[in-house]
Amino acid sequence: MDAQQLKGHLDLLLLAALERGPSYGGQIIADVQAATGGYFSLREGTLYPALHRLEKAGWIEGEFRQLPRGGSLVKVYRLTPGGREELRAQRERYERFSAAVRGVIGGRA
Numbered sequence: 576m577d578a579q580q581l582k583g584h585l586d587l588l589l590l591a592a593l594e595r596g597p598s599y600g601g602q603i604i605a606d607v608q609a610a611t612g613g614y615f616s617l618r619e620g621t622l623y624p625a626l627h628r629l630e631k632a633g634w635i636e637g638e639f640r641q642l643p644r645g646g647s648l649v650k651v652y653r654l655t656p657g658g659r660e661e662l663r664a665q666r667e668r669y670e671r672f673s674a675a676v677r678g679v680i681g682g683r684a
Contacts (some may be wrong), residue, residue: 581615585625586634587669588615590654590662593635597653599642600626626652634658 581588592598592606603626604617629635635658639648654662 581617581621584669585621586629587662587665589622589625589629590634590658590665593652593654593658594662597651599640599649599651601649603652629658632657632661634661 588607589603592603592610595606598606600619600622604619604622607615607617626635626637630637630652634655635652636655637650637652640651641648
């Protein structure tokens with residue numbers, strides 16, 4: 576995993592992961608890892624500060640819940656309407672960026 580690439584796209588990845596539905600930290604880590612074929616392997620020290628930042632921005636909300644399997648309460652996060660709008664905007668910026676890079680390095684347009 577390239578930490579610099581992750582740093583620039585972490586919010587987009589997390590918002591997109593939560594677009595699938597509410598989730599907690601450990602599940603978000605597993606979902607991102609599975610969706611990227613293991614390319615991005617998030618660590619808790621990266622994930623939780625980012626989730627707190629997204630929550631502070633109003634893009635996600637978290638509440639403590641008991642999971643069906645039992646155990647301790649976990650904080651489950653979900654997208655807010657503002658988060659859905661931010662995700663749309665970030666996707667658009669990413670697509671423009673990606674197209675510009677492809678224009679320089681070649682490949683699919």
